[in-house]
Amino acid sequence: MNSEYCLEKPYLGWFAKICSIPHESRNERRLSDFLVSFAKERDLFVSQDAAGNILIKKPGTPGMEKAPTVILQGHMDMVCVKENGLDFDFSTTPLKLVFDGDKLRAEGTSLGADNGIALSYALALLDSRDIPHPPLEAVFTVEEEVGMGGASAFDASQLTASLFINMDSEEEGVFCVSCAGGRRSRMSIPVTFEKTEAMPNEEKGVFRRVTVGGLAGGHSGLEIIKERGNANKLLARILDDLMRKVPCHMVSLNGGTAANAIPKESSAVLVLHADDEALRKELDAWADAFRHELRGADGAGLTVMLSEAERAERVLTAESANRVISAALLIPDGIASMDMTITSQRLVESSNNFAMIRMEEDNVVFHCQTRSSSASRKDALCRQLDVLGNMVGATVEHSGDYPAWEYNPDSKLQPLFEKAYRDLFGKNARVEGIHAGLECGLFAEKFKNLGHAMDFLSFGPDVVGAHSTKETLYLASAERSWNLLKEVLRRIGEQG
Secondary structure, X not given: OOHHHHHHOHHHHHHHHHHOOOOEOOOOHHHHHHHHHHHHHOOOEEEEOOOOOEEEEEOOOOOOOOOOOEEEEEEXXXXXXXXXXXXXXXXXXXXXXXXXXXXXXXXXXXOOHHHHHHHHHHHHHHHOOOOOOOOEEEEEEOOHHHOOHHHHHOOHHHOOOOEEEEOOOOOOOEEEEEEOEEEEEEEEEXXXXXXXXXXXXXXXXXXXXXXXXXXXXXXOOOOHHHOOOOHHHHHHHHHHHHHHHOOEEEEEEEEOOOOOEOOOOEEEEEEEOOOHHHHHXXXXXXXXXXXXXXXXXXXXXXXXXXXXXXXOOEEEOHHHXXXXXXXXXXXXXXXXXXXXXXXXXXXXXXXXXXXXXXXXXXXXXXXXXXEEOOHHHHHHHHHHHHHHHHHOOOEEEEEEEEOOEOOOOOOOHHHHHHHHHHHHHOXXXXXXXXXOOOHHHHHHHHHHHHOOOOEEEEOOOOEEOOOOOOOEEEHHHHHHHXXXXXXXXXXXXXXX
């Protein structure tokens, strides 16, 4: 680590300190306790709740004591990833920081600039004696990366500010002004089986696996705008077609890897009374059709494969298979509505990701991730799942609900940040929403319930490869973002 550079840039000195303290998700206590000691050593107000969240308050600098109070917010935890074979224990070992020209990374591990840079900026301001600023309320949360548990637990009634600056964005010059809320759904479709040997002779056939793959997948919020193929939906179309054309029985289904990932592969094991050559022609025709449909997205690599499968003792009854395939065909997937309020970008307002299919004993289970920056539209999409479930005799359970942060066209922070950025750097910033969750959504709901009006904005420097061993903080961008934050705070303070 370049110690001279850290001394010159105080926020980097604090970043190095944070990196020396283990702070993986659900293991933030040592960093939380450090923040308490930091505040007490400077005679600042500090509060630590049972979850480990921290609130530190600092009065405005002379002449700015009565200016509007500003909340500075970031999360303590980091996603801990290491290179294969590296002997490294995140719970005990400090990160080893490496300067590489204009880049800062960690040796063999993720860096934790997401969201250590937010804490570093805040600590530099709280520690400073000569940086002009209005009254500050610094909020540091835990467990953001594993469900935003810290923000959920935080008592927002402690806060008096009306301006809220979140520093968990990772692209300089892009100011985030809204985020989607979300909810996960689990649809369990009960099914019945018959023994393979009990099938009529004219329906007995070969056991084959049909696999749709070669798709790009991706984050179900950030990549949904790209309208990539959903392997579960494509497979459902093939199965529906096959079962109407040839004697066919379903043995099993499996697709997708995670609720927040667009499924890039899905497969079914079938008993088919048809020869492989005819089947391959059918599947090749479907592959050609899908590639054409997805030619502007990820169709180029799509494959539909036929392979041998192990013999099974039972298959779904025709009635059960029909209900499962009907549900898979009808379940909403992809973009449901576009945001028409933020005109500087094409922004998805609402979507549903048909994420996973699993066989669980006597049920076929569908998992979905619904997102929307409109609470009512999120509810409407989830209600569609309820109704569909009722139609096919399924039970539907919803969980993991988190609220949206809706765009505020009357924001005071947005034009303030835009003008400061233009004045400092001679170019315009972009104003965008994000079709994914941020802690701002949880805080927005808390303040709404308290009847407390709050103006939000999220910004940050360039951080590339977050959540990976390639995570990199770009130092020139970090310096520009630091200067922007100081300038915005100075202007708020002078407005007094």
